[in-house]
Amino acid sequence: MPTDSIIKSMIRTIPDHPKKGILFRDISTLIGNAKGLRYSIDKMKDRYSSYEFDIVAGIEARGFIIGSAFAYAMNKGFVPVRKKGKLPGDIVSHNYDLEYGSDTIEIQKDAIQKGQKVLLIDDLLATGGTALGAISLIEKLGAEIVEICFLVDLPELKGGEKLKKAGYKYHAFCEFEGH
Numbered sequence: 001m002p003t004d005s006i007i008k009s010m011i012r013t014i015p016d017h018p019k020k021g022i023l024f025r026d027i028s029t030l031i032g033n034a035k036g037l038r039y040s041i042d043k044m045k046d047r048y049s050s051y052e053f054d055i056v057a058g059i060e061a062r063g064f065i066i067g068s069a070f071a072y073a074m075n076k077g078f079v080p081v082r083k084k085g086k087l088p089g090d091i092v093s094h095n096y097d098l099e100y101g102s103d104t105i106e107i108q109k110d111a112i113q114k115g116q117k118v119l120l121i122d123d124l125l126a127t128g129g130t131a132l133g134a135i136s137l138i139e140k141l142g143a144e145i146v147e148i149c150f151l152v153d154l155p156e157l158k159g160g161e162k163l164k165k166a167g168y169k170y171h172a173f174c175e176f177e178g179h
Helices: 005-009 034-048 062-074 129-140 159-165
Strands: 012-015 023-026 055-059 077-083 091-098 101-108 117-125 144-153 170-175
Touching (some): 034 062, 055 062, 062 077, 077 129, 091 129, 117 159, 159 170
Parallel strands (some): 055 077, 055 117
Antiparallel strands (some): 077 101, 091 101
């Protein structure tokens, strides 16, 4: 997968966050820069302008930022996939493993309609657990995943391999080696 050097150059690395030994790839420096945010959304538009999808889903929390900006740019609706207990009304839940723990994510039952085509967005692909959990929620609602989009892939954590093995297409705009 080719790496977009502009996006990659604007992402900082914070060592030992959220725990010792983890190199946290922080997109705050990318999205906090007006040119960086616009460039990222424009690159997403370039990639997905020919794709057929009905709605954008973004994974908490940074997936909300880039996902909602992208949905706006594409004139699509946006659906948040949130951590447990954050959404009102009837919800669907999924428990999953992270690279450093476990968590639960949820989506509102009426957020996505049966048969809709969904583009799923998050900032970073690590082990793939969060993305696979979000996919499970979306598919429980009867929708179809068109592709999963990330700004960053950490290929040595093998999340991309898990997504491909499960039959899903994904794209990341840049890669970082190292945990």
